[in-house]
Amino acid sequence: MKKIFERIVEGFLFLSSTVTTITVLLIILFLFREGTGLFGKSPTEEGFTVAVNKNNPVSELNAEQVKNIFDANIENWKQVGGKNDSILVFRMDDIFKFYTEEELAGVDTNMTLLASKIDEVIQKNPNIIAFISSKNLPANPSSKIITIAKINLSDFFRGEEWFPTSQPVAEFGIYPLIMGTLWVSFLAILIALPFGLAMAIYMAEIAAPGVRNILKPLIELLSGIPSVVYGFFGLIVIVPLLQKTFDLPVGETGLAGSIVLAIMALPTIITVAEDSIRNTPVSVKEASLALGASHWQTIWRIMIPYASSGITAAVILGIGRAIGETMAVLMVTGNAAVIPHTILQPMRTIPATIAAELGESAKGGMHYQALFALGCILFIITLVVNLTVEMISKKRKQNR
């Protein structure tokens, strides 16, 4: 009886313990299902196609070329491997340039008529490129459908443009987002680390116990404050300050993000580093002092090496956190999806992108999927960071 009850409880506990595993698997399932849906799709909006005159030798274009053509950055077919001829861009609305309202009367009721008219236009203009609804394309040989290169991983990572909602083709190049994320995160750690370590050493070894007893809870309190509050503070104080100091057009810059992130990371770094330093056994510290080493030599040559693996793990975890941090960054970096050249310009990070755009993207659409793909990247980064930390701490255990 007792035994059976124990077994049941154990089974129940076992089930609980599998919840995290299941959650991770579900995260992988849902994120990657949506995220990978993006790849292999044509970047044009569903139900639309790009067509040219059937005599046009060009039959394939990639997303960037299409975008440049429609943005009038490319104006001659020669530039995309065609004849030397200027490009005539045709969008649905442009039909009115070719036909009067009367000629198109009844368009709304008679789709075939509109289609034939469009076809006519395409037929008439050998240099035309048309972005039209697939429904408006009659099955006739006068127009040629351009094959647009499908979205692939390389374009995704190396693409320098992030225009998830542009027409006729959306662009999903996340390179600027990655760069933005890295710039902001690494600068944040660069700022936080020296200050954090200095403060940790100060608190652990130099400060009088009274001072430490005041500082310690203060730091703990700061580490618990929500990121929106830091973001809010950044927005209200740091952003205007930077704008004024560097005489910038906007204060929302990568630097602002880094500073806010650094402030957020500091309490964690201080706490972990201080704990690691204080975990050096008193007798080891005393042994060094007893050999005539000064207090500073003891800290520098004995206690910090002793704590180093703990500190390293903390720093790596800190980077992971910074990369994943969303709200504070979203609020202060300005969110421009461009490849950064200077830290003093607006930037956009991966998590901020998701947070800012998910609300506006249509569920199941390409944009939506692209955001999930970003989520996948974040997830993978996290995984790598965690495995690294795991390895470091395992090594540390071996050495003790």
Place this chain on the structure above:
Amino acid sequence: MIEAKNLNLYYGAFHALKDINLKVAEKSVTALIGPSGCGKSTFLRTFNRMNDLIPGVKIEGDIIVDDENIYQKGIDVDRLRKRVGMVFQKPNPFAKSIFENVAYGMRVNGISNEKVIKEAVEQSLKQSALWDEVKDSLKKSAYALSGGQQQRLCIARALAVEPTILLMDEPASALDPISTAKIEELIHELKKKYTILIVTHNMQQAARVSDFTAFFYMGSLIEYDLTKTIFTNPAKQQTQNYVTGRFG
């Protein structure tokens, strides 16, 4: 010459050492014994001012080491500690190689000539009877050694800075009997060159290793005499009760 004169020590309001007067004989082993909390460790740590690290400690009276009152103003504590080596209860090597553990004391004291360091390391390891066991693995982590070896490494580390006095706070209490016997043997060798003070909970150990024994009780030095005398014919009833196990 080491001597405590009218030494009083307070942890805040707690009077931990009461008017201690004791002259330690040179090149001999002096054991400090007494029940838990009687102040043995506290007393030991006054000789290298290790108590300075504890907040709220107040010390009155003199400790004379080599004709110098180490509690007077202007004493260079780091230099003092170089002269007074210390070995702790649990083996506590640094997270460095065996070699670097022993070399550490010299490096922090400004010796940078590698040849000198190398010789001193070998010398110290030989003195602590560890050389033969580690001479082929000096580059290995000190943590790879057994507990008893680690403790001898800690002794070598203390010897490398050429102290004249060695303080040992229960140096064998964390070790098994065989390692303990080795450490005791080592202490017996070392007293030819060093003045050794050792705190031990193990009365038999005090009897075996020391030439003189000081019995502490409740912060006072009750009796201080030849170890032989303490264990065959102590002058004070309290001491007799303690060594014969009739205490408390």
Place this chain on the structure above:
Amino acid sequence: MIEAKNLNLYYGAFHALKDINLKVAEKSVTALIGPSGCGKSTFLRTFNRMNDLIPGVKIEGDIIVDDENIYQKGIDVDRLRKRVGMVFQKPNPFAKSIFENVAYGMRVNGISNEKVIKEAVEQSLKQSALWDEVKDSLKKSAYALSGGQQQRLCIARALAVEPTILLMDEPASALDPISTAKIEELIHELKKKYTILIVTHNMQQAARVSDFTAFFYMGSLIEYDLTKTIFTNPAKQQTQNYVTGRFG
């Protein structure tokens, strides 16, 4: 009657106990001595199957407790452990009141009559010579006691479930000499009612408290005899070397 018959124990591939045969005398104290890692603790823990908790342990041979092979199939391990009390190296009272610590064993074994429990608690505390010191503070946390008192509380806790055998794994090694003396005194009292097995690193302690002594070395039982004999005239040279400190 307790007996080990052709006992072999493996930790994975490591052969930790080698063909041990030993009959423990009832109502007496048997000490297990030997160098670190020789298997004393492992052997002790076979008697209440505490080794079952360690993954990868394989046991061959028989352990007979009260005419029953405790390693045979169908043995109720919880019941066995009730008959075999255990005391550990460090005092480890539960985070409960003094009373509840002693009552714990009864409660988990289904006794709920408060009067019975109360009497048994008093009885056990008296047996472990702690009653007079704690009778007015039974409701206080066990952590308010000193180390030595805590250890006696742990002994009382073990006695409360009315075992016939007491296993003690270095029960005094974390205590100061005065507390140690009290525990030894207690062991001497307890052997009138219980069969006691005690592991100790302290040879003098083994000599003082035990009637029989078993000397282990590298997983083998080298010699088992009256303690008097082991310490005045052991049969094996290895034993003699160990007890006279000429080992290793």
Place this chain on the structure above:
Amino acid sequence: MTHLEEELKELKQQVTKMFVLVHSQLEKSYLSLQNLDKDIAHEILMTEKRVNALELKIDLDCENYLALYNPVAVDLRYVLAVLKINSNLERIGDIAEGIARFVIDSSTTFSNELIMHTHTNQMFDVSLKMIQDAEDAFINEDTSLARIVFKQDVILDNININANNNIINFIKNNPDDLEQCLHILSTIRKLERVGDQAKNIAEEIIFYIEAKVIKHSRKL
């Protein structure tokens, strides 16, 4: 009382028993000598085995005590003292036995006159008294009583020193009692040893209680 103290008490009881036994042996040897009572003499020989056994037992107990409890200070001195007291008592036992053997060997009764003349009777009385005092000093840890033992030894020494002359005188008057005289001389020599041994015992008692070694030294 602790376990350790119990062991010491137990040891003390054994030693006391040894005192009593040896005292009675010597007393009996006196009796048998006076009356040439060979029965008592044989009884002494039988009892001597018990004395020997008890000596071995006490020795073994001391060895065990040293091995198991490693006593120090007063406890160690006590055990060492017991070891020596024990062996001295055994030697007194031997002497009683030796006297009994003279009685058995002797073909004639010992003349009362000879015994009086050589003060052998007085020697018996003094040595018995010394043993008794040593016993009391031991039981009560009374060093002043132990010191009284020394004083009495002077009497024995004097008798012993004069023994040769006394015997010679006696032989001259009673040349036939030569054998008797030689036996009495041996007995006197033996009783002198008893005095020494009682003195040794007293020394050991003082040693263990006061930690003073007074053996071979005049200061008390």
Place this chain on the structure above:
Amino acid sequence: MTHLEEELKELKQQVTKMFVLVHSQLEKSYLSLQNLDKDIAHEILMTEKRVNALELKIDLDCENYLALYNPVAVDLRYVLAVLKINSNLERIGDIAEGIARFVIDSSTTFSNELIMHTHTNQMFDVSLKMIQDAEDAFINEDTSLARIVFKQDVILDNININANNNIINFIKNNPDDLEQCLHILSTIRKLERVGDQAKNIAEEIIFYIEAKVIKHSRKL
């Protein structure tokens, strides 16, 4: 060699010294008796002080060793054996002194004939040999040599048993030598004790090496 073993070795050297000293004392007492050499006798008395001092020293060393190193097993038996060997040697020293005193007290030389007749010379030889053997047995931890010591004691015992008769015979023939005779008788009695003491020493050697108690038992 460990510290502990060094201490034991040191102790052994002391005891060996004691052996040598006591052996030489007895040898000298033989010499002084043979030649009625009162100078040697006085020398013996002087040296006896050194014997006593050495006895105290060894006793103290043993006490210290027990207090400081709490030996067990063979080490403990060794120290206990040393304690007893030491006291037996001292008693032999005492005997040598006693004989020297007879020499000093004696008004006449001891007649060679008496010495031969009572086998006193043989007793001296045997007891000196026994001491020597015991010493060698102790130094070399040789129990078979120790056992040889027992055998020799039989010779002394026989001489001792016949001593009374021998003396009586001798007195009957030389009634003037009475004083001498009594001295020789006392000497014989003393030498018999030397034999016993050498035997005790041999017993202790066997005890510490083999852990066998053979005192008071016939089995060797």
Place this chain on the structure above:
Amino acid sequence: MNHSIIKKITQAIAFNIFRIMSVILVAILFSILAFIVYRGASYITWDFITKMPEEGMTKGGIFPAIVGTLSLVAGSMIVAFPLGVCSGIYINEYAPENGFKRFIKLMTNNLAGVPSIVFGLFGMSLFVNTLKFGDSIIAGSLTLGLLALPVIIRVTEEALKSIDKTYREASYALGATKLQTIVKVVLPMSMPNILTGLILSIGRVSGETAPILFTVAAYFLPKLPTSIFDQVMALPYHLYVLSTSGTNMEESRGMAYGTALVLIIIVLILNLIANIIRHFLMKKIKHK
């Protein structure tokens, strides 16, 4: 120059650098707190806490956001606490020492490191869309619960691990079963640590924005929820909205300060409770 003087000078320089850096840092960190407290203090009134927002969130209070956050915290803890503690117990007490245990621990660690926005994505995808909870308290609570889960598991595990194995053995040795041992001995001893962890994770949950962005949070909803399938406002999201996308950002600034301060106060109170538990309960449990 004498080496011991060099030693002293080096030490003095190093220590003073650290002192100065620490003073700067503390000044900065403290000024953040001070700034928000100073600006926000005047807005914290009874009305602010108990009233609905009014006039495009430029007036009135934040009552619905407070209620929303409380319900989310409660909901998430109902999910995460029992699951987390049970899971921690299983991992530390029951799981056999093999690959399986390492795998579970690895997964837990990974989950702990997953950024909160990814939880938001996941929560939206699973609870809002697939399970069709819509934007609702239950979707938000579950998302937040999963976020807190690894933290609680880890805290529980650490708390259990810190208890010496001899306590368990002592209990077994008295004939207790495994479950009795865990429930009566191990858990009571580790409870203060578990509770402290729980409270700190409440702090974390109540301040999270990203996970509720797409699973529950409402931009403006001046009424209280009536069921777990309702949307709610939440404090952190409210602050975000007020400070970045309010219609009337300048005028709602005061509300933002107030909201920020409320968030800080919540954290402060939770920290206080955690410290009290640590202090008083631990004292009972801790060995001297």
